[in-house]
Amino acid sequence: MENQTYQLLDGKKVSSEIKQEIAAEVEKIVAAGGRRPHLGAVLVGHDGGSEAYVGNKVRTCKEVGFESSLIRYEDDVTEEELLKCIKKLNEDPNLDGYIVQLPLPKHINEQKIIESVDPSKDVDGFNPINVGRLSIGLEGYVSATPKGIVELLKRCKIPTRGKHCVILGRSNIVGKPMSMLMMEKGEPGDCTVTVCHSKTQNIEEITKTADILIAAMGRPESVKANMVKRGAVVVDVGTTMVPDATKKSGRRLCGDVKFDEVAPLCSYISPVPGGVGPMTIVSLMINTLDAYKRRMK
Ligand SMILES: Nc1nc2c(c(=O)[nH]1)N[C@@H](CN(C=O)c1ccc(C(=O)N[C@@H](CCC(=O)O)C(=O)O)cc1)CN2
Numbered sequence: 001m002e003n004q005t006y007q008l009l010d011g012k013k014v015s016s017e018i019k020q021e022i023a024a025e026v027e028k029i030v031a032a033g034g035r036r037p038h039l040g041a042v043l044v045g046h047d048g049g050s051e052a053y054v055g056n057k058v059r060t061c062k063e064v065g066f067e068s069s070l071i072r073y074e075d076d077v078t079e080e081e082l083l084k085c086i087k088k089l090n091e092d093p094n095l096d097g098y099i100v101q102l103p104l105p106k107h108i109n110e111q112k113i114i115e116s117v118d119p120s121k122d123v124d125g126f127n128p129i130n131v132g133r134l135s136i137g138l139e140g141y142v143s144a145t146p147k148g149i150v151e152l153l154k155r156c157k158i159p160t161r162g163k164h165c166v167i168l169g170r171s172n173i174v175g176k177p178m179s180m181l182m183m184e185k186g187e188p189g190d191c192t193v194t195v196c197h198s199k200t201q202n203i204e205e206i207t208k209t210a211d212i213l214i215a216a217m218g219r220p221e222s223v224k225a226n227m228v229k230r231g232a233v234v235v236d237v238g239t240t241m242v243p244d245a246t247k248k249s250g251r252r253l254c255g256d257v258k259f260d261e262v263a264p265l266c267s268y269i270s271p272v273p274g275g276v277g278p279m280t281i282v283s284l285m286i287n288t289l290d291a292y293k294r295r296m297k
């Protein structure tokens with residue numbers, strides 16, 4: 001059978017359109033005498049990936065006209081110090097929202113930190129209050145990666161009603177909230193959702209029936225052509241650094257999907273980089289603007 005021509009779910013392009021929209025809105029607010037939305041970011045240690053992601057968040061704030069504050073701690077910061085910082089951020093009247101970049105060092109209880117973030121400033125949507133609100137369809141902050149994927153599907157006009165959406169991965173940050181969003185009433189949503197994970201048996205029999213396949217298990221290039229139905233929409237959430245001797249840096253970013261063999265089967269597929277990643281960053285900006293508006297009400 002002939003190969004299908006696929007279209008890219010171009011997160012870079014879509015996110016740049018959204019950034020322009022946000023920037024225009026901020027300029028209107030400022031022109032009318034309002035203050036700028038303000039995002040805080042807490043970064044612990046010097047992990048290369050976390051440094052890059054937080055750097056990107058701070059840079060994007062500048063691009064859209066937000067104020068940003070970066071609070072840095074060394075790897076050996078105590079949980080008590082971090083909780084003190086969170087208390088200060090929760091009480092800061094000039095801060096609309098903030099994130100604590102994950103992962104945190106092993107000696108810090110990540111869940112305790114997440115639960116200490118005031119839900120009204122939790123623009124990462126990780127606090128159980130926001131997760132609970134999402135699960136029953138109430139307004140709140142939705143984790144940036146799944147929110148970004150939904151926005152990407154919406155802006156690329158992907159029909160979702162009645163479709164079978166298979167999600168690979170059950171993480172609190174992506175898999176679980178993604179499943180809730182895709183089964184939510186109205187499009188993008190109204191899907192029949194299946195969540196697969198490391199203990200799922202005969203996984204390819206399930207993924208083969210997916211109209212929309214979302215790969216978020218953090219296993220580089222593990223989704224192969226034999227797992228994908230012809231005409232499927234494939235969203236690749238993976239961002240693992242793998243060794244690559246042909247690159248100057250000696251490594252490259254790798255998605256969860258074996259792009260070259262899967263793409264010809266797809267109607268739409270998101271690339272890595274340039275797919276879900278940029279949508280994650282811009283969704284954090286959308287959440288921050290929402291936090292600002294709620295604070296100003
Ligand atoms: N507090 C949080 N911690 C973490 C989150 C989060 O949403 N909040 N998610 C991930 C990391 N992450 C954002 O923090 C993130 C990952 C990847 C990208 C991204 O833009 N990827 C680019 C490529 C970047 C590169 O070349 O290195 C892409 O896919 O095009 C953005 C954000 C874990 N921690």
Ligand SMILES: [Mg+2]
Binds near residue numbers: 103104110
């Ligand atoms: Mg952890």
